[in-house]
Amino acid sequence: MYGFEAMTFNIHGGYLEAIVRGHRSGLLTAADYNNLCQCETLDDIKMHLSATEYGPYLQNEPSPLHTTTIVEKCTQKLVDEYKHMLCQATEPLSTFLEYITYGHMIDNVVLIVTGTLHERDVQELLEKCHPLGMFDSIATLAVAQNMRELYRLVLVDTPLAPYFSECITSEDLDDINIEIMRNTLYKAYLEDFYKFCQKIGGATAEIMSDLLAFEADRRAVNITINSIGTELTRDDRRKLYSSFGLLYPYGHEELVVCEDIDQVRGVMEKYPPYQAIFAKISYGESQMLDKAFYEEEVKRLCLAFEQQFHYAVFFAYMRLREQEIRNLMWISECVAQNQKSRVHDSVVFIF
Amino acid sequence: MEESNLSIGNGGGGGEEEEIETLRFLDSLDGYVTLLHSLSSTLRQGWLELASARHSMGSSRVSSALLDLKVQSASTTCGVTDSVDGSPSGPHYTLLKWVSSKEGKCYSGEEGSTQLQKESSSSQLRRRGLSHISEGNEEASSAASDSHPTVDNIIQKQRTKSLSVFGALVSPKLRAAQGSFETALETIVELANLRSAVLSAHSRLQEDSADVVGTS
Numbered sequence: 186m187y188g189f190e191a192m193t194f195n196i197h198g199g200y201l202e203a204i205v206r207g208h209r210s211g212l213l214t215a216a217d218y219n220n221l222c223q224c225e226t227l228d229d230i231k232m233h234l235s236a237t238e239y240g241p242y243l244q245n246e247p248s249p250l251h252t253t254t255i256v257e258k259c260t261q262k263l264v265d266e267y268k269h270m271l272c273q274a275t276e277p278l279s280t281f282l283e284y285i286t287y288g289h290m291i292d293n294v295v296l297i298v299t300g301t302l303h304e305r306d307v308q309e310l311l312e313k314c315h316p317l318g319m320f321d322s323i324a325t326l327a328v329a330q331n332m333r334e335l336y337r338l339v340l341v342d343t344p345l346a347p348y349f350s351e352c353i354t355s356e357d358l359d360d361i362n363i364e365i366m367r368n369t370l371y372k373a374y375l376e377d378f379y380k381f382c383q384k385i386g387g388a389t390a391e392i393m394s395d396l397l398a399f400e401a402d403r404r405a406v407n408i409t410i411n412s413i414g415t416e417l418t419r420d421d422r423r424k425l426y427s428s429f430g431l432l433y434p435y436g437h438e439e440l441v442v443c444e445d446i447d448q449v450r451g452v453m454e455k456y457p458p459y460q461a462i463f464a465k466i467s468y469g470e471s472q473m474l475d476k477a478f479y480e481e482e483v484k485r486l487c488l489a490f491e492q493q494f495h496y497a498v499f500f501a502y503m504r505l506r507e508q509e510i511r512n513l514m515w516i517s518e519c520v521a522q523n524q525k526s527r528v529h530d531s532v533v534f535i536f
Numbered sequence: 537m538e539e540s541n542l543s544i545g546n547g548g549g550g551g552e553e554e555e556i557e558t559l560r561f562l563d564s565l566d567g568y569v570t571l572l573h574s575l576s577s578t579l580r581q582g583w584l585e586l587a588s589a590r591h592s593m594g595s596s597r598v599s600s601a602l603l604d605l606k607v608q609s610a611s612t613t614c615g616v617t618d619s620v621d622g623s624p625s626g627p628h629y630t631l632l633k634w635v636s637s638k639e640g641k642c643y644s645g646e647e648g649s650t651q652l653q654k655e656s657s658s659s660q661l662r663r664r665g666l667s668h669i670s671e672g673n674e675e676a677s678s679a680a681s682d683s684h685p686t687v688d689n690i691i692q693k694q695r696t697k698s699l700s701v702f703g704a705l706v707s708p709k710l711r712a713a714q715g716s717f718e719t720a721l722e723t724i725v726e727l728a729n730l731r732s733a734v735l736s737a738h739s740r741l742q743e744d745s746a747d748v749v750g751t752s
Contacts, residue, residue, distance in 0.1 A: 293596070296597075296601075301702060304606050305602070310601055312601075313597070363703070407707075415704060424698060470714075471708050474593075475709075515591050518584075523579065524580065
């Protein structure tokens, strides 16, 4: 039960909530996207972005620009804002903000391990890591031969340590084991984040439950679709689904046996929130499913700002910025490849 | 071309043959240009699908930093057969796709398809031994497909194996990009063969024109 946050929230969280709401007003609008979609070259995109909050980050980049440069600089802006908020935050907000980055940490761990398996240079891999997911001993991951060593040598001192209990084996790391490790870690992280938000309680618990449940359900659908036609068994697939969300547990039981996209549709259409998502795509087609999920996610994230005195605004802001960076990446790729007619395939307007 | 027109105008003895050669040359040239446009379109589609996969899966999952640098045999090779007996037909290119590194067998390609059908029917007992790779499956239909793998299943496994550098669970968009680049590879080999035909038709035309000019 909540209702008294108004009396105490601003003591520790008022400044940062004001900061994040200010950052939110700097998100690109539909007018900005319309201008960007009409650009002919990446330099035109840079020129249009110079009038936005990304201007200072791109102004010194020399021509010719690359799409990876635009994404890198926009991500740097997000990282700077996040670090400013983190250093100003007190408990439990600081822990909440750290939770937001654990997903990137998992991605970085898997990137280093996979790249090492493929005999890539560690420095090259570190440059590709997401800056929000960096930690001190990340480079040491390259020496581990199996998950037990990964845990013992490196990850035991990181926030991901508690998530490893479900996937520690002495099996050598190969592509399928790494994929199972990635999804098992992410499942444990989502469940832990969910419990943490429930412990905070109030509006944070209510709004974050909805957002994390949606994330868990979307991951279940993506795991199902991506594992169709692979060697992943049904038991392994079931183990990768989270233990919460609208689809838990009956939807998961039905998703486990799906062998094609139409069967997945049949399962998801039984749930009204997801019926609207699958209504946007035609039968047998899954290309537009990502965009449909992103649109639904953006709608829910924007609604988080309608209430005050909770931490979900920080999570929502980070996710909206990441969506914005994905939009900019897609627009840049379409412009660079001279495929402007396809630019609206994947751009999700936020406002 | 001007020499061939002159020889036609002169009504030389080989005029009809020359017309046939000219038409043959123009036909092959037209086919070459059409195929070139088709290749360009397929490659554009492939690159956009790759960007779409990167958008969907994330830049850290679809990145050149993940490509495997270990020494491994190529899953697809191109064979070149030189012209025999000095015939002016030029070299012939053959694409051998999805060669299994374990057995050195080709599972797809211009010359491999008929051989493949024979091999798959004769080696089903041998293939059944591969069923231990997939874990116990309660569904009868899946168990049946494991015990009787088809050619398509083997090719699909090879395709999945080549995509595994990006992870075991990849987006359908990445598979679509793989399909586009596979089609582009076939088109390139077809283009090479067609170019060889165009050049040989042109050289025959030039020889005929030279003969006509010489006799006249």
